[in-house]
C-alpha cells in the first residue's frame with residue numbers, strides 16, 4: 440500500500456436498498472476516469488462467513504470473484520462499472536472478522552488478554568479496511584462500502600472502526616453518507632427530516648460526514664439542499680442528489696455533473712487534473728439511449744426475484760445495448776413448466792437462458808425447456824445447472840437413456856451423466872467448498888464458442904458448482920451431436936457443450952455472467968443475443 444492512499448467510507452441511513460453499491464461503483468468509476476487506481480470493498484455486518492450458503496431470497500445472487508470468493512452481489516456492480524477484478528479481500532463479513540480474531544485467540548496470540556469488541560474486533564476491521572492483507576497493492580483510493588444502515592446493532596463495530604480511522608488518517612479519509620428524502624404526497628413536500636436524524640445519529644457515533652448523497656424520487660431544489668447542508672454541517676456543493684434514473688449506468692454521469700468526484704479530490708487534497716476519460720462510457724450511454732426495437736428473452740429459473748439472477752440480467756441487457764436493442768427479460772418459473780404448457784410459457788421468446796441453481800426443485804421444467812428449445816431451434820444458453828439440464832435432456836431424448844439424471848437430483852440414477860466431482864466426494868462442509876473461481880478452458884477450433892470468443896485458444900472463466908459432466912459418456916455425446924467444445928486442460932473437465940446444427944445452443948459449466956462488464960460485455964452473451972436478434 441502506498442503512503443498516499445486515500446480511504447472513502449460509504450455508509451447508508453434512513454432505509455436500506457438505496458443503492459449504496461451503485462454509488463460506490465460510480466465513485467470508483469469517476470476516480471478511475473481521472474487516472475486514479477482504485478479498489479472497492481464491501482463489509483457486511485452479518486455473521487455468515489460469506490454469502491455462499493445463503494438462499495438467493497436473502498440477499499440476491501451470490502457473486503464469485505476470480506480467486507473463488509463467494510461474495511455479495513454489490514461486487515458485481517463494482518466490477519461491471521470499473522472493470523477491476525475484486526478478490527477475497529474485497530468482501531468481508533462480521534463472521535470473517537470474528538473468525539480471524541477467535542482463531543488467533545485459540546492459537547494463543549493474545550495470551551493473557553481479555554478479547555473484546557473494542558479494540559480487538561475493531562482493530563481487525565481497521566486492518567482489513569486498510570487492506571493490510573494486500574501490502575503490495577498500489578492504490579490511490581480504497582472505497583469501503585458498509586452494508587446495512589447505520590444504527591443497526593450489528594453495524595456498530597464498523598462505525599467505531601471508521602470513526603477511529605478518520606481520526607487516524609485525517610485528510611486521507613472521506614466519509615460519504617447516503618440517505619433517503621421521501622416525498623409526502625398529501626403534503627406535496629419532500630421531507631429532509633429523516634436525513635437530518637440520520638446524520639445526527641452518525642455524528643453521535645463520532646463521524647461527521649463530508650459528503651451527503653440524497654436518494655430522491657423527485658428533484659430537490661437548492662433551498663432544500665441548503666437546508667440539509669446547514670443542518671448537517673456539510674458544504675453545499677457536497678450535498679449531492681441521486682434521483683431515480685432510467686438506468687443505473689446513468690448514475691456516474693449524474694454524480695460527475697454535480698462534482699462528487701471533485702469534492703472527494705478536494706477533501707483529500709488531490710489535484711483534480713484536466714483529463715477525464717469517460718468517452719467510452721458516454722458512447723455506451725449513447726447506444727443505450729438510442730437502442731431501437733426489443734428482443735424478448737426468457738429466464739427459466741426458480742427464484743422469482745429480480746436480484747437472484749442479477750449478473751445474468753445485466754449481461755443480457757448490456758449485450759442487447761451493444762447490438763442496438765432493448766432486452767426485455769421475462770422470468771419463467773421452471774416449477775410451473777409442464778410438457779403441456781412449455782410452448783405457451785416460452786411463446787414469443789427470441790431466446791431462452793436456463794439459469795443456474797441448486798437442488799431438485801424446478802429441474803424438470805428446465806429439462807422440458809431444453810427439449811423444447813432444442814427441437815424448435817430457439818437460441819438457448821444454459822448456465823451451470825442450466826448446462827447440466829441440457830446435458831440430461833440430450834441423454835434422455837437423443838442418446839436413449841430415459842432415466843439419465845444428475846447425482847445431485849437422483850443419487851440412484853443408472854445414467855449419471857452429471858456426477859459429483861471426484862474431489863467433492865470427501866467434502867463434508869458446505870461453506871466455500873465448491874469448485875470456485877477461475878479455471879482455464881481450452882476451446883475447440885471451429886466451434887461456435889471458439890468463434891464467439893474471437894478465436895482465442897484458452898479462456899479463464901469463473902465457477903461455482905460441485906457436479907460436472909461425466910466423462911464416461913463423452914464419446915456418446917460427441918457422436919450424438921452434442922459437442923464438448925470447451926475443456927479444462929488440467930482436469931479434463933467439460934466446460935462447454937454445444938449443438939452445432941442449431942441456431943444457438945450452448946451450455947457452460949462456468950458462469951460467464953460474472954465477467955461481463957459495461958465496457959466489455961462477455962463474448963458468449965454478445966454472441967447469444969446476436970442470435971436472438973436474428974430470431975426476434
Ligand code: GLN
Pocket residue numbers: 794795796797798822823824825847903904905906907
Ligand atoms: N447445483 C449444480 C452443481 O453444484 C449447479 C450449480 C450452479 O448452477 N451454480 O453442480
